[in-house]
Amino acid sequence: xxxxxxxxxxxxxxxxxxxxxxxxxxxxxxxxxxxxxxxxxxxxxxxxxxxxxxxxxxxxxxxxxxxxxxxxxxxxxxxxxxxxxxxxxxxxxxxxxxxxxxxxxxxxxxxxxxxxxxxxxxxxxxxxxxxxxxxxxxxxxxxxxxxxxxxxxxxxxxxxxxxxxxxxxxxxxxxxxxxxxxxxxxxxxxxxxxxxxxxxxxxxxxxxxxxxxxxxxxxxxxxxxxxxxxxxxxxxxxxxxxxxxxxxxxxxxxxxxxxxxxxxxxxxxxxxxxxxxxxxxxxxxxxxxxxxxxxxxxxxxxxxxxxxxxxxxxxxxxxxxxxxxxxxxxxxxxxxxxxxxxxxxxxxxxxxxxxxxxxxxxxxxxxxxxxxxxxxxxxxxxxxxxxxxxxxxxxxxxxxxxxxxxxxxxxxxxxxxxxxxxxxxxxxxxxxxxxxxxxxxxxxxxxxxxxxxxxxxxxxxxxxxxxxxxxxxxxxxxxxxxxxxxxxxxxxxxxxxxxxxxxxxxxxxxxxxxxxxxxxxxxxxxxxxxxxxxxxxxxxxxxxxxxxxxxxxxxxxxxxxxxxxxxxxxxxxxxxxxxxxxxxxxxxxx
Amino acid sequence: xxxxxxxxxxxxxxxxxxxxxxxxxxxxxxxxxxxxxxxxxxxxxxxxxxxxxxxxxxxxxxxxxxxxxxxxxxxxxxxxxxxxxxxxxxxxxxxxxxxxxxxxxxxxxxxxxxxxxxxxxxxxxxxxxxxxxxxxxxxxxxxxxxxxxxxxxxxxxxxxxxxxxxxxxxxxxxxxxxxxxxxxxxxxxxxxxxxxxxxxxxxxxxxxxxxxxxxxxxxxxxxxxxxxxxxxxxxxxxxxxxxxxxxxxxxxxxxxxxxxxxxxxxxxxxxxxxxxxxxxxxxxxxxxxxxxxxxxxxxxxxxxxxxxxxxxxxxxxxxxxxxxxxxxxxxxxxxxxxxxxxxxxxx
Numbered sequence: 001x002x003x004x005x006x007x008x009x010x011x012x013x014x015x016x017x018x019x020x021x022x023x024x025x026x027x028x029x030x031x032x033x034x035x036x037x038x039x040x041x042x043x044x045x046x047x048x049x050x051x052x053x054x055x056x057x058x059x060x061x062x063x064x065x066x067x068x069x070x071x072x073x074x075x076x077x078x079x080x081x082x083x084x085x086x087x088x089x090x091x092x093x094x095x096x097x098x099x100x101x102x103x104x105x106x107x108x109x110x111x112x113x114x115x116x117x118x119x120x121x122x123x124x125x126x127x128x129x130x131x132x133x134x135x136x137x138x139x140x141x142x143x144x145x146x147x148x149x150x151x152x153x154x155x156x157x158x159x160x161x162x163x164x165x166x167x168x169x170x171x172x173x174x175x176x177x178x179x180x181x182x183x184x185x186x187x188x189x190x191x192x193x194x195x196x197x198x199x200x201x202x203x204x205x206x207x208x209x210x211x212x213x214x215x216x217x218x219x220x221x222x223x224x225x226x227x228x229x230x231x232x233x234x235x236x237x238x239x240x241x242x243x244x245x246x247x248x249x250x251x252x253x254x255x256x257x258x259x260x261x262x263x264x265x266x267x268x269x270x271x272x273x274x275x276x277x278x279x280x281x282x283x284x285x286x287x288x289x290x291x292x293x294x295x296x297x298x299x300x301x302x303x304x305x306x307x308x309x310x311x312x313x314x315x316x317x318x319x320x321x322x323x324x325x326x327x328x329x330x331x332x333x334x335x336x337x338x339x340x341x342x343x344x345x346x347x348x349x350x351x352x353x354x355x356x357x358x359x360x361x362x363x364x365x366x367x368x369x370x371x372x373x374x375x376x377x378x379x380x381x382x383x384x385x386x387x388x389x390x391x392x393x394x395x396x397x398x399x400x401x402x403x404x405x406x407x408x409x410x411x412x413x414x415x416x417x418x419x420x421x422x423x424x425x426x427x428x429x430x431x432x433x434x435x436x437x438x439x440x441x442x443x444x445x446x447x448x449x450x451x452x453x454x455x456x457x458x459x460x461x462x463x464x465x466x467x468x469x470x471x472x473x474x475x476x477x478x479x480x481x482x483x484x485x486x487x488x489x490x491x492x493x494x495x496x497x498x499x500x501x502x503x504x505x506x507x508x509x510x511x512x513x514x515x516x517x518x519x520x521x522x523x524x525x526x527x528x529x530x531x532x533x534x535x536x537x538x539x540x541x542x543x544x545x546x547x548x549x550x551x552x553x554x555x556x557x558x559x560x561x562x563x564x565x566x567x568x569x570x571x572x573x574x575x576x577x578x579x580x581x582x583x584x585x586x587x588x589x590x
Numbered sequence: 591x592x593x594x595x596x597x598x599x600x601x602x603x604x605x606x607x608x609x610x611x612x613x614x615x616x617x618x619x620x621x622x623x624x625x626x627x628x629x630x631x632x633x634x635x636x637x638x639x640x641x642x643x644x645x646x647x648x649x650x651x652x653x654x655x656x657x658x659x660x661x662x663x664x665x666x667x668x669x670x671x672x673x674x675x676x677x678x679x680x681x682x683x684x685x686x687x688x689x690x691x692x693x694x695x696x697x698x699x700x701x702x703x704x705x706x707x708x709x710x711x712x713x714x715x716x717x718x719x720x721x722x723x724x725x726x727x728x729x730x731x732x733x734x735x736x737x738x739x740x741x742x743x744x745x746x747x748x749x750x751x752x753x754x755x756x757x758x759x760x761x762x763x764x765x766x767x768x769x770x771x772x773x774x775x776x777x778x779x780x781x782x783x784x785x786x787x788x789x790x791x792x793x794x795x796x797x798x799x800x801x802x803x804x805x806x807x808x809x810x811x812x813x814x815x816x817x818x819x820x821x822x823x824x825x826x827x828x829x830x831x832x833x834x835x836x837x838x839x840x841x842x843x844x845x846x847x848x849x850x851x852x853x854x855x856x857x858x859x860x861x862x863x864x865x866x867x868x869x870x871x872x873x874x875x876x877x878x879x880x881x882x883x884x885x886x887x888x889x890x891x892x893x894x895x896x897x898x899x900x901x902x903x904x905x906x907x908x909x910x911x912x913x914x915x916x917x918x919x920x921x922x923x924x925x926x927x928x929x930x931x932x933x934x935x936x937x
Contacts, residue, residue, distance in 0.1 A: 012857060013866050065736065066908065072901045073737045077856050086737035086855065168857075465859070 005169035024190035037212020043187035078460035081171035195220035232273030237432035241439035265312040302384040307356035321417040362430035446533040493553030529558035627706025628690035646689025684708040685719030687770030727889035731897035761842040765831035765849040791829035
């Protein structure tokens, strides 16, 4: 466990991608099976434990620490696992400083890599220092197999023998979010580098493998055969688009491109194929390769093909694609009830095909894949799966007009679920990742509103202990004249320098404190105006203003603007009434 | 009793004020007469009429604020009670930085101690903290949360030396506050047997020289000249924390960025600063020592000047002590390149 903790610790502080790769490769090279395999599972998010949950960790610390002090500490640190790791009472009771460092269970091993577990002979026998430090494999199997009632004591016992870094790593494992700046893809790339294998090959095998991945390591190290892809429904890493920049149009020829609407839904990969027994297996993956089939039984039932289709998950009611607000009601539900299925029917709006009947189509030009996709969708004749229509255009001006008003070029009532256009080179192969020059996204301009900063709260993660969450309001007529009513909250869109300045402003203009939240000075002549960008509005009973913003972020900080000149609630009401449309376009099309 | 104590010290917009003197302690705005606990710029500001402080603190103020930082100055000798107006004043070591002192005020059988900033950990560059029993204890709370437990500083300096051994071709840039932290890190490096020259950013030179003149051995130091930055692979280079993000730091060969501060205990803090090698070395009391010190003074009432006041005030109340957050503005706000937004200098 200590070596795994040291790995996470080094990765967390290493900003450079290539150095992260080296650190991981080094770890995989030096660590035996099955330890390294469980580490790989942790790094790729492949470990979940049924009973070991954040609430359990919280319960453990609340038995051992004053809940108020824990709350204040958590608020400050911004990460529960780390807070608990730092606050966990020393056990046995702290020895005098100086000796303590030497007596820590972790230090001996850290100084002698390769002799991690069992304990180094220089260390006192396990009996003298309580239980021995567990191995990562022991932790993983313990977490997976212990009963719900045994878990708290098991975890507390480990926390007692681990040092601060070890506790942090253990708690990160349990709470499920490592947040060390390593994607699953990067970890797989590090494994691939052990044997000079293409990371895409590892990716392709991935969903047929399980921790601790011994056949995978054996293969990349040249000690074993390539693992069979017994999985009839592998995930294929998606191809992503670059945002279109202003200057790009001059360099691009409209004749080379096909255009589609950019749907405001969730990117999915629907895969179906026959297993060894000839049964059709079906799976739905998120764009990161997470298997989300269980959340969409209605769509799973519609996958009557053999192949892999790339598309957007949308909710369709009465033949009309619903806005993202509606789709959100379907997402992140613990249980998928019949009522939910009936009210929020899931549809796949297909835009690409990656494989068909065992044939890999990714090397074909997009125009050719599109023809194959059209044929497949026609053959399926399944109401839950349809084609994402193409947008006809011959010049960039025509496309700009279509993007500004999708309804005018055939999007009809679906226009509300469109957030711009996708441009794809007709000759582009399907390349995993974000290759340059092939696919572009050209998003619709956001709405803008000038609002006044009212409250600020501390952020979490990278921004912990900075006042980085801002609640802002606009003017309305109140019983006692004009007043500000909160309309939203934003926590990004500013630079680090701006954050420092905002934080300072908040500390110097605090008029009230409510736990972690500060109320700042605001009024017609005092306060700070924030130009907020957002993607849409909906009615909401949760907010005093009756409105909720979609994807709000700070667009500009108007240090120069007096709060009295900020917008009024009517400006937002107009946006809501219009559904969408122009209002405050950010910039004009080229 | 408390009534008398409340007469000894009050909170005014300028800071803590003793009407029996009359004088202010560590005022944040110019006043007639100021008593100063230590030389950090948020506590020792220029522009006062008369300033009383330890000899070392007055030297530090003169070096930082130029001469004429006060119209008149008076040296306070440690542990020697003095009568000022109707109150007896004693300066006692606080263990924070060179010259740092607590100030004890006595009148009518009541004793109030203003601790300034303090720590209990050993520090080769200054006198250790001396405990003064009192009725009212005025404490800082820079690290007033139970997540802050400072490890042994020697172990942290060994981490730095281990990294130098591991990456002998890379320069190790160590962000350290100009007053106190930089000199403590140097002294600790010497204690651990590091005998090569330590390179200094220009902003650290003057106070380092002052420490040396005060008899603190720091070994050989060299100023970093623009020309030799490229050749400093393997060297330890101390600089003010702000320089870590400056263009200045980019000229070194593939530098390892380290930062010596109590804030480095929290990972997000280190990452916010782009620190790869966090060194938890602090000149402030950690949570355990704040609580221990409050208990040991026997004070029935605690005022908390600045830092994480809420948590420490809460803890005092759970111990049956009267406690009051002062929410003092100005402390920590204009520190030397504060590591955290709006918050304290010297971590």
